[in-house]
Amino acid sequence: MSRAFTHDHPDILQLEAEVLDTRPGAILVEHSPFFPGGGGQLADRGILRWSGGELPVTGLTRDERGLWHTVPGDSLISGKVMLEVEPAFRASMCELHTLAHLVNALVYTQFGGALLTGAQLNADGTFRVDFDLPGADNEALRALEAPLNDIIRQDLPVSAFLMEHTEARAAPGLFRSKAVAPPVGEDGLVRIVEILGLDRQACGGTHLRSTGQSRPARIIKIDNKGRQNRRIKVAV
């Protein structure tokens, strides 16, 4: 699997591509500006244009050759296509995903290295993050809202770099999820997302360029999910 186009070109939301393979209602291209979803982040929305018209992209599936794009109906599309990601939806995902890193960093540092057990970004400007936090004080978790907004105001730069997987595994604290880890490329590298001066963690999603690009955030709910887990729900 080649490197994800969105990692190297996070700001390119429109791309002309050659169809590598086709079947009714779906095409495969090697490089696509669409993020296919993963790690709790929703897949991009957008459209596909070709000589026969324009259709919404309703599904994205990666294989070893590239990314399959599904469209409604059974059109057989070939030749050149124009792929266009919906900018507002991508921007919302970048914002929520970056905020999820901030909450993760605060919980990790202030609650004894607690790990993530689940995450889900939503299309309505909210997200939830679950942590392995047996016995945690919910009011203390709710109080993270102030430092969260403080980090937004500090406008810390957000960047990504690649690291050898074995080296990343040996470094403490880069893998924060109890359940899932981001994919390792065929080159043996894993992507690390850094919020300067605050946090580093392995991640394959899309993010803001700096924390100050986020709107202020509110912690709207803390739920106990079983004995072990706390669910933090956040809205912008």
Ligand SMILES: [Zn+2]
């Ligand atoms: Zn991320």
